[in-house]
Amino acid sequence: MNGAIRASLLAAAVLLTGGSALAAGDPADRAPTPQEWSALASLPDWSGVWTPDIEDQFVKAHTNAPAWTPKVDAEMKAMAADEKAGKPHGIFLNCLPEGMPSWMLVSHNALEFLFTPGRVTLLGESDGSRLRRIYTDGRAHSPDPDPSFHGESIGHWEGDTLVVDTIAVLPETYIATGEGLGVPNDGALHVVERLHLTAPDTLHDDLEITDPKVLAAPWRTTRIYYRHRGRKNEIVEGVCLQGSFNEAVDPQGHAVFAPVAQDNGNVVPSPK
Amino acid sequence: MIRTLPALAGSLTMALCLAAPAAQAHHSFAMFDQAQTTVFRGTIKDFQWSNPHAVVWVVNEAKPAGTPDVWTIELTSPGNLTRMGWTRHALAVGDKVNVEINPLRDGQHGGSLKKITVLATGQVLTSSLIIPGKP
Numbered sequence: 001m002n003g004a005i006r007a008s009l010l011a012a013a014v015l016l017t018g019g020s021a022l023a024a025g026d027p028a029d030r031a032p033t034p035q036e037w038s039a040l041a042s043l044p045d046w047s048g049v050w051t052p053d054i055e056d057q058f059v060k061a062h063t064n065a066p067a068w069t070p071k072v073d074a075e076m077k078a079m080a081a082d083e084k085a086g087k088p089h090g091i092f093l094n095c096l097p098e099g100m101p102s103w104m105l106v107s108h109n110a111l112e113f114l115f116t117p118g119r120v121t122l123l124g125e126s127d128g129s130r131l132r133r134i135y136t137d138g139r140a141h142s143p144d145p146d147p148s149f150h151g152e153s154i155g156h157w158e159g160d161t162l163v164v165d166t167i168a169v170l171p172e173t174y175i176a177t178g179e180g181l182g183v184p185n186d187g188a189l190h191v192v193e194r195l196h197l198t199a200p201d202t203l204h205d206d207l208e209i210t211d212p213k214v215l216a217a218p219w220r221t222t223r224i225y226y227r228h229r230g231r232k233n234e235i236v237e238g239v240c241l242q243g244s245f246n247e248a249v250d251p252q253g254h255a256v257f258a259p260v261a262q263d264n265g266n267v268v269p270s271p272k
Numbered sequence: 273m274i275r276t277l278p279a280l281a282g283s284l285t286m287a288l289c290l291a292a293p294a295a296q297a298h299h300s301f302a303m304f305d306q307a308q309t310t311v312f313r314g315t316i317k318d319f320q321w322s323n324p325h326a327v328v329w330v331v332n333e334a335k336p337a338g339t340p341d342v343w344t345i346e347l348t349s350p351g352n353l354t355r356m357g358w359t360r361h362a363l364a365v366g367d368k369v370n371v372e373i374n375p376l377r378d379g380q381h382g383g384s385l386k387k388i389t390v391l392a393t394g395q396v397l398t399s400s401l402i403i404p405g406k407p
Binding site: 227232 | 300304350351
């Protein structure tokens with residue numbers, strides 16, 4: 001962002017917040033009150049572990065595909081043909097975070113929600129989907145947030161629905177419809193989500209994804225999650241890069257990780 | 273599972289001594305042919321309980337002795353496998369098993385695991401991208 005735009009955004013932020021964008025009036029500066037801790041009890045119960053409906057994701061890839069721009073549509077058709085031919089593009093092979101909105105769209109891993117005053121935190125099972133912080137303390141978006149994989153998410157509750165507005169996602173982060181199907185958002189991404197229970201153990205994330213650089217129209221879709229409880233369902237640590245190493249013993253007898261030869265992830269070679 | 277190297281390894285670099293490479297990056301499963309099922313009986317050579325995909329190496333016993341035919345078979349993540357009843361001790365090196373996989377489309381000896389039966393105990397374990405427990 002150039003200096004002039006930055007200055008004008010900062011000025012706008014100062015106006016919006018009564019002339020002191022970063023002064024004591026900023027919700028981010030306050031300690032939570034006992035009443036705010038108590039108020040958590042009145043939020044809907046999203047405890048437990050939530051796993052995505054993968055079957056529904058596969059169906060929606062065909063029945064509710066995004067309206068891509070013509071250029072991206074051609075690229076996606078080529079990727080889909082490669083996927084169908086068994087040569088998927090490994091858009092997440094580097095083990096960088098899936099980021100927004102792909103974590104919410106295509107992860108096969110579980111997640112959990114933590115409620116604290118002024119914030120909802122999503123913890124995912126893989127480091128491709130590790131952590132989202134959604135601020136619900138009444139703050140506005142930052143004037144010029146640093147882009148990140150998950151962007152800046154500001155939320156508020158409308159009854160039992162958490163509404164989340166996300167901007168400032170790194171342009172390299174994918175809008176994906178599968179683990180081998182997606183396109184970088186290219187820097188114009190805006191995501192609005194409405195997360196809510198539709199049954200005691202079913203949660204929907206209704207997403208509206210806007211990105212004029214790659215989408216011809218806003219894309220509305222829903223990811224479905226199901227709740228589980230009990231120890232066997234608890235989130236475990238899932239370090240993606242661990243798959244790039246073999247467990248081995250070094251000459252001194254220590255247990256160590258040793259790099260394995262990678263083959264772009266698309267072929268599992270037989271060690272004949 | 274820890275792969276212990278022979279004593280000879282001390283004078284060699286570790287990389288040279290490791291068993292066959294794995295391909296466990298975070299990838300799509302589209303290289304596996306979901307419409308085909310391959311079934312064979314064999315012996316567990318190794319089992320790696322790691323993210324993003326656990327892997328089991330199985331020696332297909334149909335191959336004549338002296339020409340080992342090792343299949344590299346991928347599973348879903350340890351977290352999702354735990355939800356399907358697996359533990360990291362579910363398979364052990366040397367176990368005789370029946371495996372059912374979706375094979376690699378390119379004909380190499382690998383696949384994604386559908387079902388494995390440990391012959392000594394009769395225990396049947398399944399792996400799927402679809403996580404059970406839909407209410």
